[in-house]
Amino acid sequence: MATDASYAAFVVDQAGPRLRVRVGRMFGEYALYVDEKVVGFLCDNRTLLKPTDAGREFFENPEIGHPYPGAKDxxxxxxxxxxxxxxxxxxxxxxxxxxxxxxxxxxxxxPGAQP
Structure with a gap:
């Protein structure tokens, strides 16, 4: 199941106007960007973020997901x-x-290519 455009819009809306957040279509799903850095993915209407030491404080026991088979956690x-x-x-x-x-x-x- 692919991510709905309405879910992607909801995630961007939740990020608020103070952050430079956008989503971009990627492999049938969405990449989530903050300041042009890929911080995660929206896959199957789920938000998956790259794990960082700084982000750990937001999760007691983070659930692990994968944007595609064989991907990192x-x-x-x-x-x-x-x-x-x-x-x-x-x-x-x-x-x-x-x-x-x-x-x-x-x-x-x-060289020699037509515009």
Whole structure:
């Protein structure tokens, strides 16, 4: 079951206006970005976040989920999403704990290629 666009919109809405949060379609599901860092995924209408030491304080005993077979462990944050202020704090500390995204390489034009 793929994630509904309405669920993705709900998650972004819960993140609030103070964080730069967006979702992007990826492999039929959604990647969740904060400040252009992938902090997790929305899969099957569930919110999966990358585990970080800073984020551990938001979970007593985190449920583990996987965005796709063979993926690393992610924390299921469905309960936290329901509490907007707590979810916003979790997103903030998770994004701060992750490295900055690598700069994209500029596309090079092939000589003689038509625009």
């Amino acid at each position: 992610y924390w299921v944050a469905d309960d936290v999403v329901e509490e907007a202020p707590r979810f916003q704090d979790l997103l903030r500390v998770t994004a701060a704990a992750l490295p900055a995204p690598k700069p994209r390489k500029a596309k090079t034009k092939t």
